[in-house]
Amino acid sequence: MCGIVGYVGYREAYPVLVKGLHRLEYRGYDSAGVALICNDGGLNVYKSKGKVAELERYAETQDVSGTIGIAHTRWATHGEPNDVNAHPHFSESERLAIIHNGIVENYALLKAALIENGYTFKSCTDTEVLVQLIEYVQTTNNCTLLEAVQMALRQVVGAYAIAIIEKGDPDRIIAARKSSPLVVGLGNDEYFLASDATPIVEYTNKVVYINDGEIAVIERHKPLRVVTLDNEESTLDVKKLRMSISQLEKGGYPHFMLKEIFEQPKTIVDCIRGRINVEADNVILSGVIDNRERFLRAKRIIIVACGTSWHAALIGEYLIEEWCRIPVEVEYASEFRYRNPVISPDDIVIAISQSGETADTLAAVELAKSRGAFIFGICNVVGSSIPRATDSGAYIHVGPEIGVASTKAFTGQVTVLTMLALTLARAKGSIEQPLYLQMLGELVRLPDLLEDVLRLNARIEDLSKIFTYTKNFLYLGRGYNYPAALEGALKLKEISYIHAEGYPAAEMKHGPIALIDSEIPVVVIATTDSIYEKTVSNIQEIKARGGKVLAIVTSGDQTVRNIADYVLEVPTVAEPLSPIVSAIPLQLLAYYIAVNKGRDVDQPRNLAKSVTVE
Numbered sequence: 001m002c003g004i005v006g007y008v009g010y011r012e013a014y015p016v017l018v019k020g021l022h023r024l025e026y027r028g029y030d031s032a033g034v035a036l037i038c039n040d041g042g043l044n045v046y047k048s049k050g051k052v053a054e055l056e057r058y059a060e061t062q063d064v065s066g067t068i069g070i071a072h073t074r075w076a077t078h079g080e081p082n083d084v085n086a087h088p089h090f091s092e093s094e095r096l097a098i099i100h101n102g103i104v105e106n107y108a109l110l111k112a113a114l115i116e117n118g119y120t121f122k123s124c125t126d127t128e129v130l131v132q133l134i135e136y137v138q139t140t141n142n143c144t145l146l147e148a149v150q151m152a153l154r155q156v157v158g159a160y161a162i163a164i165i166e167k168g169d170p171d172r173i174i175a176a177r178k179s180s181p182l183v184v185g186l187g188n189d190e191y192f193l194a195s196d197a198t199p200i201v202e203y204t205n206k207v208v209y210i211n212d213g214e215i216a217v218i219e220r221h222k223p224l225r226v227v228t229l230d231n232e233e234s235t236l237d238v239k240k241l242r243m244s245i246s247q248l249e250k251g252g253y254p255h256f257m258l259k260e261i262f263e264q265p266k267t268i269v270d271c272i273r274g275r276i277n278v279e280a281d282n283v284i285l286s287g288v289i290d291n292r293e294r295f296l297r298a299k300r301i302i303i304v305a306c307g308t309s310w311h312a313a314l315i316g317e318y319l320i321e322e323w324c325r326i327p328v329e330v331e332y333a334s335e336f337r338y339r340n341p342v343i344s345p346d347d348i349v350i351a352i353s354q355s356g357e358t359a360d361t362l363a364a365v366e367l368a369k370s371r372g373a374f375i376f377g378i379c380n381v382v383g384s385s386i387p388r389a390t391d392s393g394a395y396i397h398v399g400p401e402i403g404v405a406s407t408k409a410f411t412g413q414v415t416v417l418t419m420l421a422l423t424l425a426r427a428k429g430s431i432e433q434p435l436y437l438q439m440l441g442e443l444v445r446l447p448d449l450l451e452d453v454l455r456l457n458a459r460i461e462d463l464s465k466i467f468t469y470t471k472n473f474l475y476l477g478r479g480y481n482y483p484a485a486l487e488g489a490l491k492l493k494e495i496s497y498i499h500a501e502g503y504p505a506a507e508m509k510h511g512p513i514a515l516i517d518s519e520i521p522v523v524v525i526a527t528t529d530s531i532y533e534k535t536v537s538n539i540q541e542i543k544a545r546g547g548k549v550l551a552i553v554t555s556g557d558q559t560v561r562n563i564a565d566y567v568l569e570v571p572t573v574a575e576p577l578s579p580i581v582s583a584i585p586l587q588l589l590a591y592y593i594a595v596n597k598g599r600d601v602d603q604p605r606n607l608a609k610s611v612t613v614e
């Protein structure tokens with residue numbers, strides 16, 4: 001949450017910073033701001049409530065010259081979203097300006113001490129405390145900005161990625177990180193700084209990821225230096241980005257979300273590439289094979305995740321238990337980390353996270369690690385914090401996901417979990433060869449199946465109009481499609497703001513059936529599987545009470561067609577892979593309902609893409 005950008009070099013900084021903010025807007029869009037050192041050494045700060053476009057409108061009449069600057073797009077934690085609480089924040093003397101992503105947990109204590117020392121505060125943010133503290137330390141110790149940052153950060157409890165510039169010093173940005181991401185791009189005689197690589201990739205593909213406890217000293221015409229809080233020099237590990245600019249643009253679609261839904265046939269190809277060898281009849285997830293003995297020794301697997309990734313984890317539980325016969329527990333990372341769970345060195349903990357930065361999932365990983373478990377990450381963003389904290393893992397390789405609602409990451413996560421379960425089951429000898437080969441074939445066929453499903457687009461767009469003014473929805477599914485129902489409900493509520501609940505279909509009669517009337521549409525995933533008849537009975541129960549049913553069925557189904565009000569046909573696929581197929585019409589349905597309601601689909605209210613705060 002919150003995106004930070006910085007630039008120092010030979011270009012005008014403002015256009016670089018604003019473009020970078022647009023790329024990071026998915027991380028928060030409550031307010032935006034920029035600080036620039038102009039050519040006479042003066043420090044200008046411009047900020048405004050609302051999206052980056054508001055900042056741009058405001059800055060049209062301001063002096064935005066200068067070749068060094070920092071900028072911020074905010075997801076509010078401390079203090080309401082308004083102009084005053086927007087970053088950058090000045091220090092008391094307005095000599096320093098700071099941007100910050102994270103939370104200072106002991107800010108109240110620090111603030112009280114600073115007030116006692118005569119400091120005054122304009123905003124309600126924890127960030128202003130940081131910059132005041134740094135100025136206070138620098139003034140009282142008469143030291144350099146770097147030394148002040150090192151001393152001040154030792155007093156700070158919490159998470160931060162910060163960048164600071166100083167009036168009269170047009171050559172230097174000091175940036176530091178603890179538990180919030182920070183990456184420096186190395187150009188030719190210029191440097192870029194950002195929360196992730198998306199603002200950097202159009203200028204350079206060389207980056208250095210800053211580690212926890214490190215401070216980057218970014219100086220014009222000088223090599224990048226990275227030091228610790230104790231001033232020890234770190235060795236630079238320069239990485240090459242494999243991202244392209246076209247991946248960061250809408251490519252003719254009205255929203256990133258729609259683009260990302262339509263990318264899924266291709267992202268599944270990218271996800272399975274090099275991992276399935278059809279000639280050798282093999283699925284190989286190297287992160288599992290390289291740690292074969294460790295996986296074979298596992299008495300239990302715990303999967304930790306949040307939101308959509310947690311829904312993928314539930315499917316992972318079914319897959320692994322079915323084929324590998326290893327007990328699996330799925331945990332919300334936020335609960336796991338705070339409830340003293342039983343974890344033994346024989347456990348494997350799988351952390352699933354698109355962004356690789358979710359604070360709760362990262363904390364759950366650290367907890368499990370401290371208790372000796374082996375940690376396997378399933379992430380999308382290469383080089384992000386979770387993959388760097390794990391023992392092994394597999395990227396889903398679906399490319400940057402920019403729409404706040406997760407779509408292609410979900411299908412990528414389930415695909416990787418399927419490959420993980422197959423790899424492990426074969427290593428254990430717990431899966432029959434014909435079943436293994438059937439699943440391998442289904443994985444290879446999946447991109448074509450998804451192309452077929454996407455042909456429902458126009459029909460779903462039409463159908464969505466019926467539901468524009470609906471106030472509540474229920475989503476039901478059973479078995480592998482129960483998590484898909486949860487995911488469908490989450491998609492709808494987060495982008496359309498319509499209340500929606502997902503349930504296992506059989507749980508209906510234990511309570512939710514009381515909600516059924518002619519006003520509440522019930523979306524039922526009723527594809528032909530081992531519990532199809534049971535699901536049909538559940539649909540009958542809804543119809544008997546006057547409910548309206550929109551059913552996702554397998555192509556050619558007549559039974560459900562005869563009882564449901566609306567049906568969407570999806571191609572036949574093996575049951576364990578069916579949630580990947582059923583997820584897509586549910587994504588499209590949520591998308592079009594939100595568009596009909598005029599919602600901001602890619603940037604829904606109150607949300608941010610990476611939840612880097614607790």
Ligand code: F6R
Nearest residue numbers: 307308309353354355358405406
């Ligand atoms: C929903 C959504 C969120 C994320 C959750 C975890 O569409 O995107 O529920 O799935 O915040 O994020 P990651 O996967 O980045 O850890």
